[in-house]
Amino acid sequence: MEFGVATFSAVAAVVISKLCVVMENILKKVPEIRADVRCIKEDLEAIEAAIELHGLNREHVIFIAQLRRLAYDIEDCIDRFDAKKMVLKDFAKEIVLLKETSTNTTNRIQNFNFLAEEDDRIAQGQGAADVPAELQNLGDYNPNCLLYLCLFPRNHQVRTKPLARRWLAEGLVQGEHLAVKNMKILTNSSIFSSIQRSNNGEVRRCQPTNETFRYISQQSVSENFVLFCDGAAQPSQGKSLQAQVARRLSVHPSANVQLNLPQDLSRLRTLAVFPAGEVNLASYEDVLDFARYQVLRVLDLKECTHLSEEHLRDIWSQVLIKYLSINLGSIAEINSSIKHLDQLETLDLSGSQTVTVFKEVLLLPKLKHLFGRFQLSKRDTFTPGWLLTSGLQEFLKRKSKLETLAGFVTNERLGFPQLLNLMKQLRKVKIWFESDASERNVKVLSKSITEFIGAGVTQPDLNRSLSIEFEECSGKYANNISQVAGILASLKLRGNLAQFPPFVAGLSAIEELCLWSTGLSWEVIRAGLSRVRGLKYLKLIEDNLGRLDILSEAEHLKAIERICVVCKQRLEVAIAARPLPNLVSLHILCQDLHRILDNPLVEITRMAKLQEVALHHQVDDTTKDELRRIAYGHPNTPKVLFLE
Ligand SMILES: *[C@@H]1O[C@H](CO)[C@@H](O)[C@H](O)[C@H]1NC(C)=O
Ligand SMILES: *[C@@H]1O[C@H](CO)[C@@H](O)[C@H](O)[C@H]1NC(C)=O
Ligand SMILES: *[C@@H]1O[C@H](CO)[C@@H](O)[C@H](O)[C@H]1NC(C)=O
Numbered sequence: 001m002e003f004g005v006a007t008f009s010a011v012a013a014v015v016i017s018k019l020c021v022v023m024e025n026i027l028k029k030v031p032e033i034r035a036d037v038r039c040i041k042e043d044l045e046a047i048e049a050a051i052e053l054h055g056l057n058r059e060h061v062i063f064i065a066q067l068r069r070l071a072y073d074i075e076d077c078i079d080r081f082d083a084k085k086m087v088l089k090d091f092a093k094e095i096v097l098l099k100e101t102s103t104n105t106t107n108r109i110q111n112f113n114f115l116a117e118e119d120d121r122i123a124q125g126q127g128a129a130d131v132p133a134e135l136q137n138l139g140d141y142n143p144n145c146l147l148y149l150c151l152f153p154r155n156h157q158v159r160t161k162p163l164a165r166r167w168l169a170e171g172l173v174q175g176e177h178l179a180v181k182n183m184k185i186l187t188n189s190s191i192f193s194s195i196q197r198s199n200n201g202e203v204r205r206c207q208p209t210n211e212t213f214r215y216i217s218q219q220s221v222s223e224n225f226v227l228f229c230d231g232a233a234q235p236s237q238g239k240s241l242q243a244q245v246a247r248r249l250s251v252h253p254s255a256n257v258q259l260n261l262p263q264d265l266s267r268l269r270t271l272a273v274f275p276a277g278e279v280n281l282a283s284y285e286d287v288l289d290f291a292r293y294q295v296l297r298v299l300d301l302k303e304c305t306h307l308s309e310e311h312l313r314d315i316w317s318q319v320l321i322k323y324l325s326i327n328l329g330s331i332a333e334i335n336s337s338i339k340h341l342d343q344l345e346t347l348d349l350s351g352s353q354t355v356t357v358f359k360e361v362l363l364l365p366k367l368k369h370l371f372g373r374f375q376l377s378k379r380d381t382f383t384p385g386w387l388l389t390s391g392l393q394e395f396l397k398r399k400s401k402l403e404t405l406a407g408f409v410t411n412e413r414l415g416f417p418q419l420l421n422l423m424k425q426l427r428k429v430k431i432w433f434e435s436d437a438s439e440r441n442v443k444v445l446s447k448s449i450t451e452f453i454g455a456g457v458t459q460p461d462l463n464r465s466l467s468i469e470f471e472e473c474s475g476k477y478a479n480n481i482s483q484v485a486g487i488l489a490s491l492k493l494r495g496n497l498a499q500f501p502p503f504v505a506g507l508s509a510i511e512e513l514c515l516w517s518t519g520l521s522w523e524v525i526r527a528g529l530s531r532v533r534g535l536k537y538l539k540l541i542e543d544n545l546g547r548l549d550i551l552s553e554a555e556h557l558k559a560i561e562r563i564c565v566v567c568k569q570r571l572e573v574a575i576a577a578r579p580l581p582n583l584v585s586l587h588i589l590c591q592d593l594h595r596i597l598d599n600p601l602v603e604i605t606r607m608a609k610l611q612e613v614a615l616h617h618q619v620d621d622t623t624k625d626e627l628r629r630i631a632y633g634h635p636n637t638p639k640v641l642f643l644e
C-alpha cells in the first residue's frame with residue numbers, strides 16, 4: 001500500500017473504532033445522534049475501503065488531506081465528549097456538522113473522480129522506488145508511529161518508552177499492546193543507525209538512519225504530519241494542502257530569532273519545544289501562549305527551563321492532555337489545580353530537585369506513570385487520620401491506575417511511605433532514602449517493600465521493578481528491609497552498603513540486577529547471590545570489586561546473558577566460558593584492567609552465544625589487538641567495541 005494511503009487508513013481505523021465505542025456505550029439511548037454517528041462511520045468505512053481497493057489518483061492528494069482532516073476532527077469531537085469536556089447538546093450539534101462535511105467530501109470525491117482508474121493509479125512499484133530499503137517489507141505496522149519520529153531534532157536520541165507513551169496519548173495506536181508491537185517492529189528493523197540498549201538488552205534510545213529520516217521527513221511535509229518552526233523560514237505548510245490544519249508542532253527556537261508560528265493552532269495535538277543552545281524565553285514565549293491550544297494531548301517542554309507559575313496555571317487548563325513532560329525549574333510545588341487534567345496518563349517532572357505534590361496528583365483517575373522526585377505536601381498529612389479522611393486510601397486501593405511511581409523521597413515527612421502498599425497496580429517503584437528518614441517511615445516502608453517483592457511470587461509476569469537510592473543515608477536502612485522469598489524483574493541499588501542486603505540474598509528469583517557505588521566486592525556480591533535464581537542481566541558500577549573471577553560453574557550465574565561492569569579503580573578479571581553458557585554481551589569498562597595469573601581475561605572463543613564485547617577505550621593496545629583477533633576468529637564474529 002502506498003505510504004500516504006496507509007497513514008490515512010491507520011487514522012481512519014482508529015476513528016472508526018472510536019465511533020463504534022461511542023455508539024455502543026454512550027449513544028444507546030440517543031437514537032438521533034446515533035444515526036448521524038453511524039452515517040459518518042459508514043462514510044469513512046466506505047472511503048477507506050475504496051481507497052485501499054483502488055488506490056489514489058495522483059492529482060487528488062488534496063482529497064486525502066481533507067479526509068484526514070475530517071477524521072481528526074471527528075476524533076477530537078469524540079475525545080472531548082468522552083472526556084466530558086463537551087455536553088451532549090454541543091456534541092449533537094458538532095456531529096450534525098461533521099456529518100455534513102463527510103457527505104460533502106464524499107460527494108466531491110464522486111464528482112471529481114477521486115479514485116484512480118486502473119492505469120492512472122500510482123503503481124506499487126513506482127511509488128516504492130524512493131522508499132528506502134530498510135522501510136520495505138517492515139510488515140504490518142502503523143506508519144504514523146514512524147512519522148512521529150519527525151518530531152525530534154535530527155541529532156536527538158529518541159527514548160523508546162516515552163515515545164510509545166506519546167503514541168498512545170496522541171491516539172495513533174489504541175492499546176498498549178499495539179504500541180509495544182509497533183515498537184518491536186521498528187526496533188527490530190534496520191531503520192535506526194544508532195541504538196542504545198538498556199541493561200536487559202531492550203532498545204532504550206534510537207536514532208533513524210539518514211535515509212529513513214529523509215524519507216519520513218518528506219512524507220511528513222507532504223502530509224503536514226509534523227510542522228516545524230525554527231523561525232528560519234515559514235512553517236513547512238505545503239501550498240496544496242492548505243486544507244490541512246496543524247496537528248503536531250515541533251518548535252526549535254534559537255537565540256534572537258523570532259518564531260513564525262502558524263496562525264491557527266487550535267487543533268494541535270502535540271507540542272514539543274527543543275531550544276537550541278542558550279535561548280532566552282523571549283525567543284519562544286509565543287509558543288507558551290496556551291490560549292492558542294484547545295485539544296492538546298501531548299506537551300513536551302522538558303528542555304524549556306523558563307516555565308513560570310503563570311505558564312503552569314495555563315497548562316492546567318489544557319484539559320485533554322494525556323502526556324505532560326515539563327521542567328519545573330525553580331517551581332517546587334504542584335498544587336491541587338492539577339486535578340483539572342483528569343485525562344492525564346503520564347506526568348514526567350523528572351529533574352534534580354524534590355517536588356512537593358498535593359494529593360490531587362495521586363487522585364488523577366487515569367494517571368499511570370509518574371516520574372520525578374516527589375514528596376507529599378504537609379497540608380495533606382497534617383491531620384491525624386489523614387489517610388482515611390483524604391480519600392487517598394479508598395481511591396488508591398480501588399481505583400488508582402498508577403503503574404510507575406519513580407519515585408519519591410523518604411525523609412521525616414509522612415506521605416508516600418504510608419501510601420506505597422495501597423497502590424495495587426504498581427509495577428515500577430523508585431525510592432530515595434534521605435539522611436533524615438524517620439524511624440516511623442523506615443519501618444512502614446520496609447514493610448511495604450517486602451510486600452511489593454513478595455507479591456511478585458503470585459504475579460510473576462507483572463515484572464515488578466524496584467530501585468532504591470541509599471546514597472544520602474549511607475546505606476543504613478538496607479538491612480531493615482525484611483527478607484522474603486520474592487521475585488523481582490529488576491532491582492537497582494545505589495549507595496554505600498555495609499554488607500550484602502539480606503532482602504536481596506533472600507529473593508527466590510531476579511532477572512536484572514544493578515549495583516551502583518555500593519562499595520561491595522565481587523566476592524561478597526557473588527556469595528550474596530548464591531541462592532537467587534534466574535539472573536540474566538548484571539550491571540555493576542563499582543570501584544571496589546577487586547577481582548572479578550567467574551571460573552567455575554555456579555548454578556546461580558548460569559542464566560546470565562549480559563554483564564556490564566564499570567570500574568574506575570584497578571580491576572582483575574578472569575571469566576571462563578563454561579560457567580556462563582548463555583552470555584550474549586559483555587562490557588568491562590575499566591582502564592586499569594588486569595588478568596588473574598595465567599587465565600585469559602575472557603575466554604571468548606568458547607562462548608558460543610557471544611555477540612558483543614566492549615572494553616574501555618583506553619586499555620592498552622596489546623589487549624585491544626588481541627581482543628580483535630580473537631573476536632575475528634570466533635564463529636559469531638562478535639562486535640568489538642571500545643567505549644568511554
Ligand atoms: C456542504 O455543502 C453544502 C452545499 O454545497 C454547503 O451549503 C454546506 O455549507 C456544506 N457543509 C459543510 C459542513 O461543509
Ligand atoms: C526481527 O527481524 C528478523 C529479520 O530481520 C526476523 O527474522 C525476526 O522474526 C524479527 N523478530 C521479531 C520479534 O519480529
Ligand atoms: C548523516 O547525515 C549527517 C549530516 O546530516 C552526516 O554528518 C552523517 O555523516 C550522515 N551519516 C551517514 C551514515 O551517512
Ligand SMILES: *[C@@H]1O[C@H](CO)[C@@H](O)[C@H](O)[C@H]1NC(C)=O
Nearest residue numbers: 309310312313334335336337
Ligand atoms: C496553584 O498553583 C498555580 C500556579 O502553579 C496558581 O496559579 C494557583 O493559584 C494555585 N492554586 C491554589 C488553589 O493554590
Ligand SMILES: *[C@@H]1O[C@H](CO)[C@@H](O)[C@H](O)[C@H]1NC(C)=O
Nearest residue numbers: 438439440442443477479480
Ligand atoms: C534498622 O535496623 C537497625 C539495626 O539493624 C536498628 O537499630 C533500627 O532500629 C532499625 N530501624 C527501624 C526503623 O526498624
Ligand SMILES: *[C@@H]1O[C@H](CO)[C@@H](O)[C@H](O)[C@H]1NC(C)=O
Nearest residue numbers: 200460461462463464489511
Ligand atoms: C514480563 O517480562 C517477560 C520477559 O521479559 C515478557 O515476556 C512479558 O511480556 C513481560 N510482562 C509484562 C506484563 O510486561
